[in-house]
Amino acid sequence: MPASPTSSKGRTGVLLVNLGTPDSPSTSDVRRYLNEFLTDARVIDMPAALRYPLFQGLVVPLRAPKSAKIYQQLWDERGSPLLYHGLDLQKLVQETLGKDYLVAFGMRYQNPSIEAALQQLRDAAVDRIIVLPLFPQYAAASTGSVQEKVMDIVKDWWVVPSISFISTFVDDPGFIGTFATLGKAEMAKRDYDHVVFSYHGIPERHVLKGSHKGYCKLGSCCNSYNKNNRYCYRAQCFETSRQLATALGLGPEQYTTTFQSRLQSRLRDPWLQPYTDEVLKTLPGKGIKNVLAFSPAFVADCLETTIEVGEEFKEMFEQAGGAHWQLVPSLNSHPQWVQAVADMIRRN
Ligand SMILES: C=CC1=C(C)c2cc3[nH]c(cc4nc(cc5[nH]c(cc1n2)c(C)c5CCC(=O)O)C(CCC(=O)O)=C4C)c(C)c3C=C
Ligand SMILES: [Fe+2]
Numbered sequence: 001m002p003a004s005p006t007s008s009k010g011r012t013g014v015l016l017v018n019l020g021t022p023d024s025p026s027t028s029d030v031r032r033y034l035n036e037f038l039t040d041a042r043v044i045d046m047p048a049a050l051r052y053p054l055f056q057g058l059v060v061p062l063r064a065p066k067s068a069k070i071y072q073q074l075w076d077e078r079g080s081p082l083l084y085h086g087l088d089l090q091k092l093v094q095e096t097l098g099k100d101y102l103v104a105f106g107m108r109y110q111n112p113s114i115e116a117a118l119q120q121l122r123d124a125a126v127d128r129i130i131v132l133p134l135f136p137q138y139a140a141a142s143t144g145s146v147q148e149k150v151m152d153i154v155k156d157w158w159v160v161p162s163i164s165f166i167s168t169f170v171d172d173p174g175f176i177g178t179f180a181t182l183g184k185a186e187m188a189k190r191d192y193d194h195v196v197f198s199y200h201g202i203p204e205r206h207v208l209k210g211s212h213k214g215y216c217k218l219g220s221c222c223n224s225y226n227k228n229n230r231y232c233y234r235a236q237c238f239e240t241s242r243q244l245a246t247a248l249g250l251g252p253e254q255y256t257t258t259f260q261s262r263l264q265s266r267l268r269d270p271w272l273q274p275y276t277d278e279v280l281k282t283l284p285g286k287g288i289k290n291v292l293a294f295s296p297a298f299v300a301d302c303l304e305t306t307i308e309v310g311e312e313f314k315e316m317f318e319q320a321g322g323a324h325w326q327l328v329p330s331l332n333s334h335p336q337w338v339q340a341v342a343d344m345i346r347r348n
């Protein structure tokens, strides 16, 4: 009798993706990174005929030397925190998930590239691929851009395996729980008068463009998280704050949600408000002298957390009469976060 074909279940590929960072803090590497980042139509949503001359020709050449100085402050003996925390997470999630999974790591901009990470999964002939962009709140400029890049690459494959995306994890118990653990560790060290949850900003226009049937109007529509605003960045940030506040035992008057890192002048292009730098300057005048700050739009420390929130905002707060401003470290490769990522993958 002829032998019947055998079937063996293959591995599941996992692609963890973060935003990207320059290869080094030199001006030329920062320029290359910013050129790729700021010509992405999901980040700068202008016609290409305007975007390239304005950003490659003007904004990036002016910004690169200044950004490079800040990256030089951020860089440590292991390099860029966003990269080494990502690689640590990849290794630990691989160990946790075991041999039925193959975990790869890529960056949307620069290196290691998403192309190389997907090729690694393709070479291993994985049965299916789960893509986890490491952004808790969906934004077209972050998660959406990763999704577009992945689809753009696999569209050229002759055989495309099943692919799924985890597009938002704002209320994932492991994500919330790990930030709560880290926050409680800081709260145990001293008393705080107030908590600030500072999220990466995006232009208000981006939120309105993603509004489902006009539901989101940048008003009280974002105060509850429901099927109409599942992917509204503003509603997701508010939901993360509410969940974190509950986990930390904070009442509504004990915390404020703010937005940081705006790129353009707010006169020309308003970003989500209130702006963190403006809010923090008003706090000492209200008797709030000790602030615990979280950056829950990021799952790894990077320029936006360590330098902007941890150093620049601290200095501004102290200059405005504040006594103590403390950044809660990001999730990085905390064991509880590694477990949370593995659980999200297994559940998918
Ligand atoms: C949390 C997700 C992010 C969203 C949404 C996002 C939107 C967004 N960002 C810019 C411009 C810049 N962001 C920069 C750094 C940066 N941004 C994110 C994440 C999101 N950005 C991360 C993780 C980082 C840090 C990277 C690191 O290497 O540590 C920068 C570069 C730094 C600088 O020059 O200031 C820019 C520029 C826009 C315009 C935008 C949405 C439209
Ligand atoms: Fe950004």
Ligand SMILES: [Fe+2]
Pocket: 215, 216, 217, 218, 221, 222, 229, 232, 233, 234, 235
């Ligand atoms: Fe909304």
